[in-house]
Amino acid sequence: MKLGSGRVPDEPEINLVSLIDVVFCLIIFLVVTTTFDHRSALKIVLPTTQSSAEVExxxxxxxxxxxxxxxxxxxxxxxxxxxxxxxxxxxxxxGSDRERPVVVRADARADTQALITAMDALGQLGFTRISIATTPEARP
Structure with a gap:
């Protein structure tokens, strides 16, 4: 004999209200913490010139x-x-041109101290536009 209450068993349901709240909080957090371009806030008009001198x-x-x-x-x-x-x-x-760009090309097998010596000498002389030349990795 089967004894039962005659009620249909409750089916589990997923409460989406708390999930929507969490997603909404994440969206607000991302909007608030995103950095915006500060230059876009400044609306300026640049001066004009009649000559078009190109910078070499x-x-x-x-x-x-x-x-x-x-x-x-x-x-x-x-x-x-x-x-x-x-x-x-x-x-x-x-010479006296410290704004000149400098490219340091070091052999991959060169001692690291030699590269550091070159970078240090350039820094002591006041060069700021220093780059190290590399080659891209070969792809198969």
């Missing part, structure tokens, strides 16, 4: 570091490997 891009100063740790500025080799000699050679070639 300066040829970058190239410093090469080979696998043995020798330094080359352009095509000229720096005879001594110390930072003082390198700094003097860079100052002689660059």
């Amino acid at each position: 891009a300066a040829e970058p100063l190239t410093i090469l570091v080979d696998a043995d740790g020798r330094f080359f500025i352009g095509s000229n080799e720096v005879l001594k490997r110390d930072a003082t000699s390198l700094r003097e050679a860079i100052a002689r070639v660059a």
Whole structure:
């Protein structure tokens, strides 16, 4: 004999109200914390000129570091490997132009200290536009 209350068993249901609240809070958090472009807030009109002088891009100063740790500025080799000699050679070639871009091309097998010496000499001379040349990885 089957005894029962005659009621249909309750089916479980998912309450979506709390899920919607959480998603809404996440959206508000993302909107508030997103950084906006500050330049878009400034509405300025740039002055005009009648002449159209083009700014010539300066040829970058190239410093090469080979696998043995020798330094080359352009095509000229720096005879001594110390930072003082390198700094003097860079100052002689660059002159007073410290805004000139500098490209450091170091051999992958070169000692890290040679690269750091070149970067340190450039920093002590006041160069700020320094980049290190790399090659992209070969894809199969």
